[in-house]
Amino acid sequence: MVLSPLGYARFPNLAREKCLKCWLCVYECPVEFPLPDTFNKEPVVLEEVSYKPGGIILVADQDIDAELASILSDKLGTGLLVIRGIKNRYTHGGPIDEKSVKKIKKRLAKAELALAVSPETAHTLNINPLILKLPALGVKVSYAGPVHIPCLLRKYKDELLDALEKLGVALTSINEECVKLSMKKDVLYLCPEAKNRGGKVVYDLLLSSMSTH
Numbered sequence: 508m509v510l511s512p513l514g515y516a517r518f519p520n521l522a523r524e525k526c527l528k529c530w531l532c533v534y535e536c537p538v539e540f541p542l543p544d545t546f547n548k549e550p551v552v553l554e555e556v557s558y559k560p561g562g563i564i565l566v567a568d569q570d571i572d573a574e575l576a577s578i579l580s581d582k583l584g585t586g587l588l589v590i591r592g593i594k595n596r597y598t599h600g601g602p603i604d605e606k607s608v609k610k611i612k613k614r615l616a617k618a619e620l621a622l623a624v625s626p627e628t629a630h631t632l633n634i635n636p637l638i639l640k641l642p643a644l645g646v647k648v649s650y651a652g653p654v655h656i657p658c659l660l661r662k663y664k665d666e667l668l669d670a671l672e673k674l675g676v677a678l679t680s681i682n683e684e685c686v687k688l689s690m691k692k693d694v695l696y697l698c699p700e701a702k703n704r705g706g707k708v709v710y711d712l713l714l715s716s717m718s719t720h
Contacts, residue, residue, distance in 0.1 A: 512540035519545065528600060529685040531658035546600025553592040553607040555614065561586020564618040565637060566628050568593040572699035575710055576624045582717050583644055586618060597627045608632065626659035626698045638697055638709065639666055642673035648712040650695055651677035657698045658685050667697070
C-alpha cells in the first residue's frame with residue numbers, strides 16, 4: 508500500500524514500516540506537503556567536507572557519491588564540493604537546516620555552473636543533475652536498452668531523455684520503479700545509489716568511455 512504524503516503523516520507508524528523514502532509522493536503532491544520533516548524533529552545540517560574551485564563545480568555527498576564525483580571531477584577537469592548530510596535526509600527524513608543550505612549555495616555562487624552527481628543532491632540544493640550537461644562537456648557513451656529515471660528527477664524527465672540521446676544512449680524503454688524497491692540487471696540507472704545495490708550506472712559507462720580516449 509502506498510499512501511499520499513498526508514496519509515503517511517497521519518499514520519506515522521505505517522509510514523516508518525512501509526514508506527520507501529524515495530519522496531516521490533512529496534515531489535508530486537499538489538500541496539507540496541513536507542513529509543520528510545515529519546519523520547524526525549532534528550534539522551539535517553549540511554556541512555562542507557572539501558572544496559576544489561573551478562568554473563564548473565560538481566557537488567556530491569560524502570556518503571553517497573564522493574568517490575565517484577572525485578574521479579569525474581579529475582576526468583572532466585571541474586571543481587568539486589563534497590558535503591555531508593544529504594544521505595541522512597533521504598535515508599531517515601527530517602527538516603533541512605536552511606542556514607546550512609544558504610551557506611552551501613553561497614559557496615556555489617562563485618562558480619559559473621554547479622552540477623549534482625546524485626538525484627538527492629540535485630533535489631536538496633535545487634541544482635541541475637550532471638547528466639543534463641554531459642553532452643555539452645564533449646563526452647559520449649555507447650548503450651542500447653532500458654533506462655531508469657530516478658524518483659527525484661522526474662521533473663527533468665524530458666530533458667534527461669534528450670541529454671541521454673545526445674550522449675549516445677539508444678533508449679528502448681523507461682523504468683521508473685524506485686531502486687529501493689527493486690533492481691534489474693538489464694537497466695541503466697542514473698543514480699549513484701544504484702551501484703551500491705548492484706545496478707549498472709551511467710557514470711560507469713562514462714568513465715569507461717573516457718578511459719579509452
